[in-house]
Amino acid sequence: MxxxxxxxxxxxxxxxxxxxxxxxxxxxxxxxxxxxxxxxxxxxxxxxxxVEIESSIVEPLNQSVGIDLGLKTFAVLSTGEKFGSPNYSKHDKKIRKLQRKLARQKEGSRRRYRTRLKIAKLHNQISDTRKDFLHKLSTKVVSENQAITLEDLNVSGMVKNKKLARAISRAGWREFRMLCEAKSDKFGRTFSTLSRWEPTSQVCSRCGYKWGKLELHIRTITCLNCATTHDRDENAAKNIDQVGMGNRHDSKWTQRGRKTTEGSRPQ
Ligand SMILES: [Zn+2]
Structure with a gap:
């Protein structure tokens, strides 16, 4: 046929x-x-x-991976790999300029219609780039690892800050999580999420020493107990992996294979 x-x-x-x-x-x-x-x-x-394809299950390279999602760097893996979001600032600038133009144009006019079409095309380009990025990254992460643990970000809580809201929706954390979950199902991987209340940035991933809350601007930290110097995000990703794999006493906070309720706090 x-x-x-x-x-x-x-x-x-x-x-x-x-x-x-x-x-x-x-x-x-x-x-x-x-x-x-x-x-x-x-x-x-x-x-x-x-199209019909034969699903070929790929053997994973690693046992497990922890993923720390962020605004500046989209994802940092416990392997140390970092993935930045695509840059949409040029599109953003063009869209804002066109929107100002649109506001001045006569309603129902041909020109206004053309401007609106241009804006829609730019939005589409952004969304295509974002989708492509998220698909490629989730495929990589899921095919390379047998178990994937993701930090569950309470997006609804953070969206209260309006400036952040735009960046968050662009970053597509939720979309990424859904893709990872679906692909894990397909590839026979274990997917779990961690509560965002898990203090993944407050503990040394090597010795478990707790140094407490870190200011956001602190990007590297040296452990007082074992003297290891960590990249902040990589250390968090390693902790996410360890808690996800049940190698930490606080693993009761993992929510394996279950959706987290937004805003829920562990006891
Ligand atoms: Zn340490």
Whole structure:
């Protein structure tokens, strides 16, 4: 049935529409069984294919990983790897400029319509970049590790700060968590989250010494007990991994395979 969809390598024949030359976002792994045409609010057309693939379970490289999510650096892994969010500031600037323009334009005018379309396209670009980033990172994390522990961020509590709200929604923590959870299911991995009340930045990941609360600007710390110098986020990620794997006495705070209620506090 798939052969009737393809005519040439890069061309496509659609019933009632005819031949089209799409811009391929990726190669199809196998011949598709069906295709759906989608139009978005920025007047872009998308083709969505249904393909069947054999799921191949990849052997993980590591037993486990802890992930610390943040604003400055999107994710820091207990392996020491850091992943920054894509930079959207150029898009942001353009959007704000266009929105000011839009406010001056006459309602119902062609120009206003065009401006609105430009804004929608920029928003789409941001969302595409974000989705791509989150997909790639979650696939990497889940395929490389047998157990994944993520710090559960109380987004609703933090969104009260309006300046932060924008950055948080951009950062896509929630989306990342959902992707990791879904992919863990698919790959047969163990996924768990930690309560955000877990003091992951207050304890030495090497010896367990508790140094207490750290000011946000402190990025590295040397443990008074074992003299190890830690990167703040990496130390947190290592603690997240250890608590997630039950190697810490405070592992009662892990919520394995269960959704955390927002704002809930451990006793
Ligand atoms: Zn220590």
């Amino acid at each position: 798939s052969s009737t969809i393809y005519t040439k390598l890069d061309e496509l024949t659609l019933a009632k529409i005819g031949d089209i030359k799409p811009v391929w976002s990726r190669e199809l792994p196998t011949a598709p069984s069906s295709v759906t045409v989608i139009k978005d609010c920025a007047n872009r057309y998308f083709l969505s294919f249904v």
